Amino acid sequence: MQAGRKACWRQLQASFFRLLCLIPTGFPVRSVDMQRATDNITTRQGDTAIIKCYVDDKVSRVAWLNRSNIIFAGQDKWSLDPRVDLVTKGQLEYSLRIQKVDVYDEGSYTCSIQTKQQPKTSQVYLIVQVPANINKVSEDITVNEGSNVTLSCLASGRPEPVITWRLLNPLAEPLEGEEFLDIIGIMRNQAGRYECKASNDVATPDIKYVNVVVNYPPTIRKTQxxxxxxxxxxxxxxxxxxxxxxxxxxxxxxxxxxxxxxxxxxxxxxxxxxxxxxxxxxxxxxxxxxxxxxxxxxxxxxxxxxxxxxxxxxxxxxxxxxxxxxxxxxxxxxxxx
Incomplete structure (x- = not known):
């Protein structure tokens, strides 16, 4: 039993020292050979993101890190996330694949490379976009002519969606309003189906409708x-x-x-x-x-x-x-x- 504990302790020490050799002092740093800003990768929620990293035959050790968390050290997976794996097409690619990306995956990812000369790091910032989604909209309403009406349309998404309104009459011109559309002293010709559209160019806009009925007294328009x-x-x-x-x-x-x-x-x-x-x-x-x-x-x-x-x-x-x-x-x- 004592011998088993010592063997386990030695393995942890070995891993620890391997990691110290692998990660440069003062991590994260940018390699002197890489005179460019951090790359950005933009992906959509639910898609698969592949973060590229290429090595050469002079590399002795390599690892992937997210912020301060180790994802892979060499071929050893440290992350418990089943969505994450490596893409190694040949010996020169050491890319990280994340399936079914979500907003909490957004952040900085670092490919850390140890060569005989000096350590290098390649940093990539993953941006996760979320399609616009209308999560709350006014219910259909009936009001009397001359009343003040406020229609609401609340949406979420990344980036923040733009909300527009239209009354679906023959002209269907855009109306002034975003999350809230105010109609002061509504008239009978303003009755109809109102369209709320939320868009952020990530996917097809989300559209919802509100039917507005305006009551008004009789007007005799024609007699025969x-x-x-x-x-x-x-x-x-x-x-x-x-x-x-x-x-x-x-x-x-x-x-x-x-x-x-x-x-x-x-x-x-x-x-x-x-x-x-x-x-x-x-x-x-x-x-x-x-x-x-x-x-x-x-x-x-x-x-x-x-x-x-x-x-x-x-x-x-x-x-x-x-x-x-x-x-x-x-x-x-x-x-x-």
Whole structure:
């Protein structure tokens, strides 16, 4: 037992003295023969890095070190990391290979060479880049028109990723914002799908999306009156923009209309159509379309009229319009305009 301990102690001493002979005094130093700065090797997280070192037949000892830790001394592996091994293509190459590189592998690596003349060292700094990754982004939101909105997009990577925003409308122009995109008094035309892109040129940019819904009260954008003879089918149409989708009501004077015999109310999203199957003299007149949601109400007047009574298809009075034009002409002549 005593003899075994002595043998083990002698082996440790031998290794220790071998290392002292191998590593130059005041390590790390740069060889006088190598008049250049430390080389940089850039690799991507998860890839394999090969750090090159070449020797000649005059070399007696060689080792790889990372900071102050010995990785290899000759062919003896000191590192316990299974990802690390040597690449020795022939007797002149003594390169270090690191598989599945990670950020903690970044740092200075030294190939230390002992020759008969003098020791030499070759230093390489390994830079590990990490692709941009968006790790937190705002959830889809619904807001009322005029509200202030802040969208967030947080990303990591090495180097630090650049974050850009776009609203994916037909123009899709870049927006001013980085990690946080502030929208003051959001309008209905700013609703849509927002794209957050994080890029650092290491890999394909990471992209995430945020859907923004903007609620606003109804606006009647188009009405269609009807010029219909007796006995034919008349149709009045009312087209609205609103979020959320509005509810519709139809009125004849003060009376609310419903689906009854001869009258059919159709609703197609944000458009409603009042259909009168068989127009009679009593059906001619003014109708009101009312659109409402929880943010507001708007109404418009439409007309069902017999042919030749002078109302245009949008419900305005052609006779009245002509009369106003005639009066304007007389006024212009009177005041010599």
């Amino acid at each position: 009156s009807s010029e219909t003879p007796v006995g034919r089918m008349g149709m009045l149409q009312c087209e609205v923009t609103a979020v959320p989708t509005p509810e519709f009501e139809w009125y004849r004077d003060e009376k609310r209309l419903s689906n009854t015999q001869g009258i059919n109310i159709q609703i197609l999203g944000t458009t409603t159509v009042l259909v009168i199957a068989n127009v009679t003299e009593e059906d001619y007149g003014n109708y009101t379309c009312v659109a409402s949601n929880r943010l507001g109400v708007q109404n418009a007047s439409l007309f069902l009229y017999r042919p030749g009574t002078g109302r245009d298809i949008n419900g305005s009075a052609c006779v009245s319009q002509s009369l106003w034009l005639l009066l304007a002409s007389f006024a212009c002549l009177f005041f010599k305009c």
